[in-house]
Amino acid sequence: MNPVLNVGAAPVATPWFFYGLAAAAVISGLLVITRRNAVHSALALIITLLSVAGLYLMLYAPFVAGVQIIVYAGGIMVLFLFVIMLVSIERSVKERQFNRIWPVGLFASCALLALFLSAFSKGKALLPERMVQLAEGTNTEDIAGFLYGRAGRMGEYTFAFEIASLLLLVAILGAVIMTKKKI
Amino acid sequence: MLNYIMSYLGSPLTPGQAGNQFWALIYVLIIFAGVSVVVMAMNWLERKALAHFQIRLGPMRVGPHGLLQPIADALKLMLKEDIIPAEADQFVFWVAPLIGLLAAFTVYTVIPFGPSQAVSDMNIGILFMLGVSSLGVLGIVTAGWASNSHYPLIGALRSSAQMVSYEVAMGLAVVSAILMTSLNTAGTGTLSMIGIVQAQQQQGVWFLFKFFPLGAIAFVIFAIAMVAETNRAPFDLAEAESELTAGFHTEYSGLRWSLFMLAEYAAMLAVSAIAVTLWLGGWMRPFPNLLSGPAWEFIFSLFPGLTFAALAGFTFLGTIRMPSHSFFKIQRIGLGVFGLLLAFIALVLFIIAIAGRNADGSLAARTREGIDYVYWFMFKVAIFMYLFIWYRATWPRYRFDQLMRVGWKVMLPISLGVLILTAIVGVLVK
Numbered sequence: 217m218n219p220v221l222n223v224g225a226a227p228v229a230t231p232w233f234f235y236g237l238a239a240a241a242v243i244s245g246l247l248v249i250t251r252r253n254a255v256h257s258a259l260a261l262i263i264t265l266l267s268v269a270g271l272y273l274m275l276y277a278p279f280v281a282g283v284q285i286i287v288y289a290g291g292i293m294v295l296f297l298f299v300i301m302l303v304s305i306e307r308s309v310k311e312r313q314f315n316r317i318w319p320v321g322l323f324a325s326c327a328l329l330a331l332f333l334s335a336f337s338k339g340k341a342l343l344p345e346r347m348v349q350l351a352e353g354t355n356t357e358d359i360a361g362f363l364y365g366r367a368g369r370m371g372e373y374t375f376a377f378e379i380a381s382l383l384l385l386v387a388i389l390g391a392v393i394m395t396k397k398k399i
Numbered sequence: 400m401l402n403y404i405m406s407y408l409g410s411p412l413t414p415g416q417a418g419n420q421f422w423a424l425i426y427v428l429i430i431f432a433g434v435s436v437v438v439m440a441m442n443w444l445e446r447k448a449l450a451h452f453q454i455r456l457g458p459m460r461v462g463p464h465g466l467l468q469p470i471a472d473a474l475k476l477m478l479k480e481d482i483i484p485a486e487a488d489q490f491v492f493w494v495a496p497l498i499g500l501l502a503a504f505t506v507y508t509v510i511p512f513g514p515s516q517a518v519s520d521m522n523i524g525i526l527f528m529l530g531v532s533s534l535g536v537l538g539i540v541t542a543g544w545a546s547n548s549h550y551p552l553i554g555a556l557r558s559s560a561q562m563v564s565y566e567v568a569m570g571l572a573v574v575s576a577i578l579m580t581s582l583n584t585a586g587t588g589t590l591s592m593i594g595i596v597q598a599q600q601q602q603g604v605w606f607l608f609k610f611f612p613l614g615a616i617a618f619v620i621f622a623i624a625m626v627a628e629t630n631r632a633p634f635d636l637a638e639a640e641s642e643l644t645a646g647f648h649t650e651y652s653g654l655r656w657s658l659f660m661l662a663e664y665a666a667m668l669a670v671s672a673i674a675v676t677l678w679l680g681g682w683m684r685p686f687p688n689l690l691s692g693p694a695w696e697f698i699f700s701l702f703p704g705l706t707f708a709a710l711a712g713f714t715f716l717g718t719i720r721m722p723s724h725s726f727f728k729i730q731r732i733g734l735g736v737f738g739l740l741l742a743f744i745a746l747v748l749f750i751i752a753i754a755g756r757n758a759d760g761s762l763a764a765r766t767r768e769g770i771d772y773v774y775w776f777m778f779k780v781a782i783f784m785y786l787f788i789w790y791r792a793t794w795p796r797y798r799f800d801q802l803m804r805v806g807w808k809v810m811l812p813i814s815l816g817v818l819i820l821t822a823i824v825g826v827l828v829k
Contacts, residue, residue: 255491255544262537279590282526290533291563294540298559301544301552356522357587 234274241267254300258293265289279356413593415508415519426518430507438664439469445788452792463734464717479653484546487650491545496651496658499538503665505531510672511593513682513772524592525573528673529566532628535666536562539630539637539647542659546650554646557799558637562628564806569624571814572617575821576677579606579614582825596681603688607678610828613821618678620814622786625670627806629663632791636799671783672776679779682772693756700752700767703774707745714738 240263247260265288272281315321335342365371407414407422414422443458443465450457458465483492509524511517521527536559543555580598581588589595599605606614627634638646648659675681684699715738721731748770755767797805 253488255488255541259491259541278521278523279526282523282530285530286526286533290530290536291566294533294536294559294563297537297540297544298556298563301540301555356590 234271237267237270237274240264241271254303255297258296258300261296262289262293265293277355279359411515413515413517413520415517415521423518427508430510430518431504434504434507434665434668435661437668438661439473441664441667441784442469442472442660444784445791448785448788449792452789463721463730463737466734466737473657476653476657481653481655482650484548484650486547488545488547491541492650495538495542495545496655496662497538498541499535499662500658500665502531502535502538503662503669506669507665509592510669511596511676511681512776513769514593514597516682516769516772517593520591520593523590525577525590525595525673525677528592528669529570529573532666532669533562533566535662538659538662542651543647546647548650550643550645550649551647554637554639554643554649558630558647561630561634561636561802561806564803565624565627565634565810568620568806568810568814569628571811571818572621572624573673573677575613575617575814575818576606576621578818578821578825579609582828592676592681595676596683599680600683600687605678605680605683610821610824613817613824614678616813616817617821618674620810620817621674621677622783623810625674626787626790627802629667629670629787631663631667631787633794633796634802635796636802639796667784667787668780671780671787674783675776675779682776684771684775693758696758697752697756700756700771701749702778703770704745704748704752706774706778707741707748711738711741711745714741 244260244263244267248257248264251257251260265284269281269284269289272278272284360366362371362373363377365374371377403419404421407417407419410417410419414420414426446468447457447465458468461467461471483489506528508518509521509527511520539558539562540555543551543553543558546552577588577590577595579588579602580595583598583601589598602609607618608614626632630637636646637643638648640646643649648656651659684702690699714734718731718734718738721727721734751763751767751770755761755763755765758764758768
């Protein structure tokens with residue numbers, strides 16, 4: 217191997233990438249809840265989801281990042297936009313916005329903030345000092361191993377995974393039954 | 400510095416894997432320029448081929464046989480007034496063409512033109528391609544909504560419904576091709592674009608012919624779904640000119656409109672590249688096992704030069720057949736110069752093919768191999784691009800309910816059945 221090629225050298229995922237992606241996620245997340253125009257909110261949400269996909273890439277989880285883009289940014293958000301586009305924007309912009317359950321929301325967000333702060337301050341004690349380093353090249357195979365099992369042995373999460381797929385099947389059937397009058 | 404820049408030469412890796420940012424940038428620039436030129440050429444070819452399908456001449460005035468028409472069109476579009484409707488959502492209107500363009504061009508980072516002729520080789524290559532190309536619909540949807548006009552909105556609605564429903568069948572067809580990569584001794588497949596072609600190389604068969612007819616059915620499903628994904632005829636309901644004026648880009652003009660066109664053609668090239676990579680052996684030449692050996696290798700390496708020689712021949716034929724009137728003098732000279740240029744390229748390719756005929760790892764041999772890989776890949780993509788034009792000339796447009804019925808009730812069950820059968824046969828064979 218040519219020694220000049222920096223194969224296997226330090227990754228390009230520097231802290232600056234994290235700061236940039238995290239800032240994009242937070243700012244666009246704020247835009248999602250502050251824009252009055254629902255389509256602008258949806259576009260900001262897409263940027264949030266894409267930056268989160270970038271964060272997954274930084275964690276050496278390319279498969280999760282790819283699925284995040286396909287399922288959320290490419291699939292669900294298109295359906296979101298599909299519905300939102302048909303809402304009359306003029307009315308929703310002029311209408312006074314109200315929210316009667318804001319005390320509940322305030323309580324929930326304060327609790328979440330307290331959780332984050334405690335995790336941030338006590339993180340050293342709670343979490344192991346060194347994380348397991350997953351190589352980027354084998355991450356996808358590892359996920360498959362956890363979900364479907366490897367070398368004739370059942371995976372650690374096969375049962376939970378199959379139960380989750382059953383749940384989705386029930387949801388699909390429910391949607392069909394609710395929309396069809398006669399089956 | 401110079402050492403760093405030149406260090407990539409002779410490496411069997413893609414610049415992304417080798418971590419060489421300079422060569423990655425060079426590759427990105429080459430791909431960007433190449434795709435733009437191909438889109439311009441496609442513009443000319445599509446108008447010309449469509450015209451000949453309909454027994455017309457097509458563009459004839461700008462340059463010999465209208466060869467300079469794309470350049471004239473590009474100039475016209477750049478100089479045109481850029482109109483933003485007063486009632487439009489300014490920012491979204493501005494950003495919509497860029498979303499489509501970004502999605503269409505980002506995909507090219509993982510397209511393998513050869514075993515090391517790609518910007519990068521990602522572990523999740525095909526997943527990344529499907530994901531990013533599915534973002535292209537966002538550009539169409541936002542464009543239709545931001546125009547604040549009826550036809551664009553209907554076009555955007557149609558387009559999003561269509562792309563979401565055909566993506567399902569497309570994804571299942573892709574999964575059945577990915578399953579085939581896992582039929583090796585280790586039993587692990589790959590999502591990497593280069594890995595998929597190498598799997599076909601190892602198994603000695605294009606996935607089109609694997610488990611016949613399962614691979615072929617999956618390929619046909621993908622070939623139909625990719626036409627729907629790129630909003631081309633007969634699935635061009637999003638821009639049906641007889642019903643919706645121009646669909647989602649009705650309110651766009653000038654440069655912004657041309658960005659939509661660029662994105663559409665770039666997306667067509669990208670999905671064709673996916674089809675070629677997954678089912679047609681990517682960069683491999685035809686019959687690499689049956690017709691192997693140095694002699695056959697040399698014969699097949701002459702093909703790039705022969706292609707350009709044939710094009711030059713056609714051009715010279717056109718020069719001779721030009722009417723002998725003084726009005727056509729400049730056109731005749733121009734066409735002759737163009738033919739000489741093509742002949743020169745053919746000559747260079749022949750010299751490289753002869754100089755690099757021994758696979759001894761020298762610079763000439765590596766250059767020859769690289770040209771062969773890129774040539775065969777582009778040749779296969781070019782067939783698909785011609786098919787896109789052919790479809791448009793042949794088939795009438797689908798009605799919307801027909802489109803949905805075909806997508807959900809025909810293509811989806813078939814692709815699901817093919818996927819299950821592929822898995823069963825794969826287990827039985829192994």
